[in-house]
Amino acid sequence: MSLDVSASAQGTSPDELLAASINTGVWAGTIGAEFDSTLSEPLNFYGFVNWIGGGPLDGTWEVEVGLRYFLTPWLGINGGYIYSGLKIVIDDPAGFLRVQSNNIFFGATLGF
């Protein structure tokens, strides 16, 4: 996972520019549990829970449930829900960046 967060501001004076940034790039390990009904029938229901940790990542969780429905043997549609809870430790100055979100998704699936 690579994460870059930055913020900048243009002050009231045109010549005044304030900027700050937090940049974090990290490769982190992940562990979780997964359920997948089948990959061969038209309806494929799945779900998984992932914990992502290591480096600056602390207590980051992701839960996804979704389904795929094949309209033809090779083309289907997909949709589902994702909860994402991200917590990043910042060392200097010490602190945390927290982002929690609810997500819905939909799209197309190709299967061979």
Place this chain on the structure above:
Amino acid sequence: MIISQGPGSAVCQLLILLASLSSVARAQSRSPRHFLFDGRVRHSSIFQSKLEQGQNTVEFDKDLGFVSDWSSELRALWKITPGNRLRFDYKPLENSGEKVNERDLQIDETVFPAGSRVGYLIGIEELRFSYS
């Protein structure tokens, strides 16, 4: 034969087509698929996003004008054997905005005085490889 030409007829024809395709899929999908590729769009509703540094807290929605947004992502799944699979996810997310801040904001050692027009850019690029 009477053929109606209203929008309801088009919907019926579409449903019949989908049902027919589904029947074909059921009939022809007895062999397992080994590769799946998902292309999808995702709408993120952020309900908490903040930076905490000591006594200082910056809330992205209230202080920086953070808004929910759409993004797109790709996923590839390779079912090697019935009990072994590899997954690859690519999830780029970029969100930006600006607003005039109503209070002094501190990020790292920098203070953005109240009344400044504050812009932000969040870029999260996630590549994930997993085996299960």
